[in-house]
Amino acid sequence: MHYVDTPAALECACRACAAAGAVALDTEFERSVTYHPRPALIQLGDGARIWLLDPLALADLEPLGELLDHDPPLKIMHSVLEDLSVLRRATGREPAAVFDTQLAAALAGVGFGLGYHALVKELLGVEVSKDQTRSDWLQRPLSDAQLAYAATDVAHLHALHRLLAARLHELGRSRWLDEETQRLRQRSVEDDSQRDFLRLADRVPDDRARGVLHALCAWRNQEARRRDRPRRHIADDPLLVALASARPNTPTALENLPAWRIHRGRARAAALLDAVAQTQDAPHQPLPPGAADLRAHGRALDCLKRAVSEVAAATGIAAALLAPRRMLEQAVIHARLQGRPGLPEEFGGWRAALLEAPVLACLHDG
Numbered sequence: 001m002h003y004v005d006t007p008a009a010l011e012c013a014c015r016a017c018a019a020a021g022a023v024a025l026d027t028e029f030e031r032s033v034t035y036h037p038r039p040a041l042i043q044l045g046d047g048a049r050i051w052l053l054d055p056l057a058l059a060d061l062e063p064l065g066e067l068l069d070h071d072p073p074l075k076i077m078h079s080v081l082e083d084l085s086v087l088r089r090a091t092g093r094e095p096a097a098v099f100d101t102q103l104a105a106a107l108a109g110v111g112f113g114l115g116y117h118a119l120v121k122e123l124l125g126v127e128v129s130k131d132q133t134r135s136d137w138l139q140r141p142l143s144d145a146q147l148a149y150a151a152t153d154v155a156h157l158h159a160l161h162r163l164l165a166a167r168l169h170e171l172g173r174s175r176w177l178d179e180e181t182q183r184l185r186q187r188s189v190e191d192d193s194q195r196d197f198l199r200l201a202d203r204v205p206d207d208r209a210r211g212v213l214h215a216l217c218a219w220r221n222q223e224a225r226r227r228d229r230p231r232r233h234i235a236d237d238p239l240l241v242a243l244a245s246a247r248p249n250t251p252t253a254l255e256n257l258p259a260w261r262i263h264r265g266r267a268r269a270a271a272l273l274d275a276v277a278q279t280q281d282a283p284h285q286p287l288p289p290g291a292a293d294l295r296a297h298g299r300a301l302d303c304l305k306r307a308v309s310e311v312a313a314a315t316g317i318a319a320a321l322l323a324p325r326r327m328l329e330q331a332v333i334h335a336r337l338q339g340r341p342g343l344p345e346e347f348g349g350w351r352a353a354l355l356e357a358p359v360l361a362c363l364h365d366g
Contacts, residue, residue, distance in 0.1 A: 001049075001050045001051075001052065001147070001151045002049065002050070002051045002052070003051075003052050003054065003147070004051050004052060004053045004054060004058070005054040005057035005058065006057075006058075007058065007060065010053065010058055010061070010063050010064065011063050013044060013051040013053065014044075014063040014064055014066065014067045015063075016046060016049065016051075017044050017046055017051075017067055017073060018066075018067055018070060018073065019046075020046040020047065020072075020073050021072055021073055021074065022046075022047070022072070022073050022074040022075075022076055022099075022158065022161065023044055023045065023046055023067075023073045023074070023075055023076065024043070024044065024045035024046075024047070024050075024076045024077075024154035024155075024157035024158055025042075025043065025044060025045075025075045025076065025077050025083070025095065025154065025157075026042075026043045026077065026078065026083065026150075026153045026154050026157075027039060027040075027041065027042050027043070027082075027083045027086040027087065027090075028040045028041040028042075028043075028137040028150055029082070029086045029137065030136075030137060030138050031230075032230075033229070033230065033233075034228050034229065034230065035224040035225055035227070035228050035229055035230060035231070036085075036089050036225075036228055037082065037085055037086045037089055038089075038138065039055040039086050039087075039089060039090040040055070040056070040137035040138050041053065041054065041055070041137055041142070041150055042055060042064065042086075042087075042090065043150050043151065043153055043154045044154065045151075045154040045155065045157065045158070047158045050151045050154055050155065052147060052150055052151065055090050056138070056140065061090055061091045062091075064090075064091055065091035065092060065093040068087060068091060068093045068094060068095040068096065069093055069096060070096065071096040071097035072097065073097070074097045074098075074099055074161075075095040075096075075097060075098050075099070076099045076101065076157040076158060076160070076161045077095070077098055077099070077100055077101070077157070078100065078101045078102050078116045078119070078153075078157065078160075079100065079102040079103075079115075079116070080098055080100045080102075080103075080181070080184060081184055081187065081188055084184070084185065084188040085188055088188075094185070094188075098181050099161055099164075099165070099177070099181075100177070100180075100181055100184070101116075101119060101157060101160045101161060101164060102114060102115075102116075102119065103177060103180050103181065103184070104161075104164040104165070104168060104177050105119055105122075105123075105164060106317065106318060106321050107168060107173050107176050107177055107180065107317060107321070108164055108167040108168050108171065108173065108316075109171075109315065109316025109317060110122060110123065110164070110167075111318075112317075112318030112320055112321055113318075113320075116128070116153060116156075117130055119160060120156045120160065123159075123160060123163050123164075124156060124159055124160070124163075126156065128152055128156070129149065129152070131145065131149070132145055132146050132149035132150075133149075135149070173350070175350070176349075176350040179349045179350055191221070192221050192224075192231065193217040193218045193220065193221035193222075194217070196217045196220070196221070196231070196237075196240075197210075197213060197214050197217045197285075197288075198288055199237075200213060200217070200237060200240065200241055201213065201285070201287060201288050202287060203241045204241055204244050204245050205245060207284040207285055207286055207287075208284050209244045209245050209247075210244070210284070210285035210286070210287065211279070211282040211283050211284045211285045212243070212244040212247060212276070212279040212282050213240065213241065213244035213285070214282065214285045215278070215279040215282040216235075216240050216243055216244055216275060216276070216279060217240065219275045219278070219279075220234045220235050220240060223271070235263065235272065236259075236263055238259040238262075238263075239257070239259040239260060239262075239263045239272075241259070242257045242258075242259035242260065243257075243272065243275075243276055244279075247276055247279075248273065248276060249273065249276065249277065250273075251269055251273070254269055254272065254273060260272075292329075292333055292337055294329055294332055294333070297332045297336055300332055300336065300362055300363055301328060301329070301332060303362035303365070304323075304328045304331065304332070304359060304362045304363075305319075305325075305328065307355075307358035307359060307361070307362055308322050308323045308328070308355065308358075308359075310358070311354050311355060311358065315354065322351065322354065322355065323347070323351065323355060323359075327344075327346050327347070330344045330346065331343055331344060331347065331359055331363060332363065335363040336363065342360075343355075343356060343359060343360065347359065
């Protein structure tokens with residue numbers, strides 16, 4: 001295990017990893033009080049050696065960025081979604097050629113959403129300590145226990161990759177992993193404000209309020225990025241909904257909102273009132289399809305859930321990965337409320353072969 005805190009050591013580590021066919025990769029970070037993740041440690045392993053890169057000591061991580069760009073080596077990671085954001089923040093790049101062991105385990109029928117420690121125990125029979133999971137990774141110097149824990153997070157990735165890659169190949173599902181990894185990449189760069197709007201849109205009374213809410217979600221996200229604070233520190237969800245519904249235009253009107261009285265220790269009244277004032281000309285927004293009332297289509301949804309459960313049982317792939325409820329609702333909206341043929345784009349690729357026929361049957365008969 002090598003601790004890397006100088007440019008020369010970084011060059012040496014990245015050069016060694018570039019020569020390997022595959023490199024294990026993980027990160028430690030902190031984001032409880034920031035919008036952007038704060039990289040604290042980046043772990044690399046070539047199967048024989050492990051390097052712990054200290055981004056607090058290294059002003060320039062360009063050699064790591066170049067390593068991430070190259071294919072090969074394959075980057076073996078576990079549960080990549082947050083790590084992609086961390087690496088993008090640290091280097092301006094994200095890894096090409098990724099093998100996500102958590103996703104591979106789900107597609108291979110080993111288990112859905114398994115943590116690294118659980119997967120190592122399941123496939124390798126090795127108990128990995130979790131005692132440093134909640135450590136302060138931004139402290140310096142890091143303790144011996146933290147360094148050992150960080151090294152362990154990449155120590156078993158090569159062995160997991162060998163087992164899972166072989167199992168996926170036997171099942172004919174290797175390309176499925178490539179498709180799902182690409183979906184995760186897309187998720188990692190999605191706009192938080194649009195997700196927030198879709199999640200909150202049915203909590204406001206009308207299309208005008210939804211237009212204001214849409215604008216306020218965008219404002220909150222921009223402020224969070226600019227100030228590098230969590231979105232909830234700018235305005236939590238209940239306050240955002242209250243602002244969109246009531247549209248206060250004076251300090252007194254703001255003070256009368258229960259959601260403001262709970263939140264006032266964090267948010268700035270003048271900034272909130274100014275944000276609401278700037279939404280006066282926001283275009284009205286209809287209730288988005290994802291928030292539609294589907295109570296009249298309960299039979300179709302029940303049929304879809306049964307169909308997905310049957311496919312899950314036959315393939316060993318968890319129903320939550322095959323087609324979570326959100327996807328099933330989108331299929332009902334697509335076919336029943338919008339009257340469009342076929343299935344939504346989310347059901348393409350490897351899912352189509354497994355689900356197209358039973359899902360369309362439910363939508364037709366359910």
